[in-house]
Amino acid sequence: MQTLRNLLLPFLLLIAAFACSPDKEEVEPEVEPFEPTPYELVLPKTFPQNFKVPADNPLTEEGVLLGRHLFYEKRLSGDNTMSCGSCHQQEKAFTDGRALAVGIDGVAHRRSAMSLSNLLWFFLFNWDGSALSLEDQARIPIESEIEMHQSLAEAVKELQATGLYPPLFRKAFGSDTITEERILKAIAQFERTLISADSRYDRYLLDEGTFTEDELEGMKLFMTHPEPGIGLRGGNCGDCHGGVLLSMRTFHNNGLDEVLTDLGYGAVTGREVDKGKFKAPSLRNIALTAPYMHDGRFQTLEEVLDHYNEHIKENSPHLSPLITEATNEVGGKTLLLTEEEKRKIVTFLHTLTDSTFITDKRFSDPFK
Amino acid sequence: MKKAGLNYLLLLMALPLLAACSDEEATAPAATVQVELQNMVGVQPLQLDASTYTSPAGDTYVVSNFKYYISNVKLISSKGEATFLEPESYHLIGGEGKTTFELKEVPAGTYDKIELSIGVDEAHNHSTDQVGDLDPSNEMVWDWDTGYKFLSLVGTYTGDTGNGGLVFHVGGDVNYKTLTLDLPQALNLRQQPNATLRLQADVNELFQNPNLIDFDVMHAGGHGAGPSMIAENYSNGFLKVVEVK
Numbered sequence: 001m002q003t004l005r006n007l008l009l010p011f012l013l014l015i016a017a018f019a020c021s022p023d024k025e026e027v028e029p030e031v032e033p034f035e036p037t038p039y040e041l042v043l044p045k046t047f048p049q050n051f052k053v054p055a056d057n058p059l060t061e062e063g064v065l066l067g068r069h070l071f072y073e074k075r076l077s078g079d080n081t082m083s084c085g086s087c088h089q090q091e092k093a094f095t096d097g098r099a100l101a102v103g104i105d106g107v108a109h110r111r112s113a114m115s116l117s118n119l120l121w122f123f124l125f126n127w128d129g130s131a132l133s134l135e136d137q138a139r140i141p142i143e144s145e146i147e148m149h150q151s152l153a154e155a156v157k158e159l160q161a162t163g164l165y166p167p168l169f170r171k172a173f174g175s176d177t178i179t180e181e182r183i184l185k186a187i188a189q190f191e192r193t194l195i196s197a198d199s200r201y202d203r204y205l206l207d208e209g210t211f212t213e214d215e216l217e218g219m220k221l222f223m224t225h226p227e228p229g230i231g232l233r234g235g236n237c238g239d240c241h242g243g244v245l246l247s248m249r250t251f252h253n254n255g256l257d258e259v260l261t262d263l264g265y266g267a268v269t270g271r272e273v274d275k276g277k278f279k280a281p282s283l284r285n286i287a288l289t290a291p292y293m294h295d296g297r298f299q300t301l302e303e304v305l306d307h308y309n310e311h312i313k314e315n316s317p318h319l320s321p322l323i324t325e326a327t328n329e330v331g332g333k334t335l336l337l338t339e340e341e342k343r344k345i346v347t348f349l350h351t352l353t354d355s356t357f358i359t360d361k362r363f364s365d366p367f368k
Numbered sequence: 369m370k371k372a373g374l375n376y377l378l379l380l381m382a383l384p385l386l387a388a389c390s391d392e393e394a395t396a397p398a399a400t401v402q403v404e405l406q407n408m409v410g411v412q413p414l415q416l417d418a419s420t421y422t423s424p425a426g427d428t429y430v431v432s433n434f435k436y437y438i439s440n441v442k443l444i445s446s447k448g449e450a451t452f453l454e455p456e457s458y459h460l461i462g463g464e465g466k467t468t469f470e471l472k473e474v475p476a477g478t479y480d481k482i483e484l485s486i487g488v489d490e491a492h493n494h495s496t497d498q499v500g501d502l503d504p505s506n507e508m509v510w511d512w513d514t515g516y517k518f519l520s521l522v523g524t525y526t527g528d529t530g531n532g533g534l535v536f537h538v539g540g541d542v543n544y545k546t547l548t549l550d551l552p553q554a555l556n557l558r559q560q561p562n563a564t565l566r567l568q569a570d571v572n573e574l575f576q577n578p579n580l581i582d583f584d585v586m587h588a589g590g591h592g593a594g595p596s597m598i599a600e601n602y603s604n605g606f607l608k609v610v611e612v613k
Binding site: 048049050121219220223224225227230232238242243244245248249250271320321322323324326 | 503505522592593
């Protein structure tokens with residue numbers, strides 16, 4: 001064994017020596033070594049630990065800081081009046097309070113701005129799942145005519161001409177050069193740090209806080225698929241909005257319309273069965289993100305509960321079986337929760353508000 | 369370019385030496401066994417949303433989502449020669465999930481049975497441990513008390529007297545079932561250090577044997593007697609090993 005190692009070592013050293021000697025023409029004058037600091041995510045143990053960050057865009061302190069600036073950077077819009085933060089406002093859990101989002105030209109988007117939290121665990125973005133990564137997603141609002149209406153190439157030029165950005169890009173990516181890809185990567189890094197994990201519900205799960213009787217019953221109703229045959233009552237919400245993320249990350253038709261005007265996920269996949277399906281979004285901070293649904297049609301959570309309990313459009317194409325098969329009475333055709341039960345579910349939804357998240361300085365506008 | 373070529377050459381020369389090195393250090397050769405799972409309805413591969421099937425009770429149905437947990441996988445030699453228990457053994461099968469998994473570092477020996485469970489054992493069902501495919505954010509989480517859904521099947525049906533949605537969510541500690549399946553031929557890992565076990569699951573077996581499920585009578589359920597009937601069915605003939613290769 002010893003002799004083998006003795007033989008092997010010079011060989012390996014030789015290989016290493018050759019591999020490591022740099023080509024002359026490749027040598028570039030290094031101004032300062034590029035060593036960004038890894039960004040540490042702090043997660044409670046109740047949260048899934050198996051998230052994936054793209055290998056070519058690891059989270060770094062410098063990248064996240066740059067991303068935060070870009071998220072709130074109005075120069076990314078055509079007339080320098082609007083940033084991501086205009087439609088995704090921190091105090092409203094990164095929504096805008098409008099039914100339909102409105103871009104720089106005053107034209108309404110066909111959909112409502114989405115709340116941004118715990119995106120780290122999601123893999124399809126937008127109401128219709130049309131973006132496969134946060135990097136891809138970020139290009140859409142910048143370039144869309146009805147949102148920020150600016151070509152990314154133009155944004156690159158504008159930012160390159162500032163005093164602020166070249167040094168921030170150097171710290172994040174190793175050189176002053178601003179590129180479209182680096183802008184998108186930095187924004188995505190910032191978005192991945194937007195973690196909401198400190199609501200009263202989280203503290204309850206961690207045994208660090210308590211629920212009132214109503215909140216507890218509301219939670220149980222929320223999570224339970226009803227089975228009238230054995231007297232088990234439930235609101236069935238957990239089938240689609242369950243788990244610690246308050247979203248199963250799945251797409252469904254929840255019975256809003258008989259005639260579909262927005263095909264949602266179906267327009268993306270091209271499959272008949274997906275028409276009218278939308279992402280069942282996370283309900284974290286839901287009390288802060290009214291109005292509700294992809295087109296902001298409901299003003300209050302009470303209206304949302306009325307929808308699920310009384311106004312499901314039975315003939316909506318591909319209405320989810322999880323909804324058609326949920327009733328609290330034997331032979332019932334609708335959900336049939338009592339007024340009292342609906343109220344308790346709404347009470348539970350209020351425990352999902354995370355005031356740490358909406359006041360966290362790390363997520364706030366750095367220009368203010 | 370020239371230099372890279374040289375490096376490779378040197379590496380190539382060094383490789384046999386490295387191999388010789390590790391050979392001497394290894395104690396017993398360990399094997400890797402690939403487990404392949406295919407979901408079927410009868411003799412046809414299950415297709416989500418695309419095909420209409422006939423249940424054992426004569427109703428027709430379409431499956432749009434189908435997932436289940438396989439856990440605590442064991443390889444057994446009936447001669448008592450060896451057993452192998454996969455550590456952190458929790459696999460979510462079906463849907464968009466994986467259909468194969470690998471048993472690593474299996475000690476050499478001849479195995480003729482595989483033992484596995486459908487569901488999640490009590491210890492892990494109620495804990496925040498996230499080993500294997502246990503994930504508090506996947507579709508299989510229920511509420512914190514009940515634990516995970518062991519098996520979930522969602523679709524639509526047309527019965528003799530009605531039609532509608534098909535929603536079976538089976539979970540709860542009583543429905544955790546352990547099954548022992550015979551291999552169609554013994555697996556000799558000494559002769560075959562890289563083997564594959566091909567398993568099939570038959571969705572129709574969820575609805576018969578011993579309990580015939582008529583969708584007109586039952587087409588949804590998660591708790592109570594109904595799902596337990598399905599759990600009894602999935603411990604009888606639902607899974608089988610069809611090939612050792």
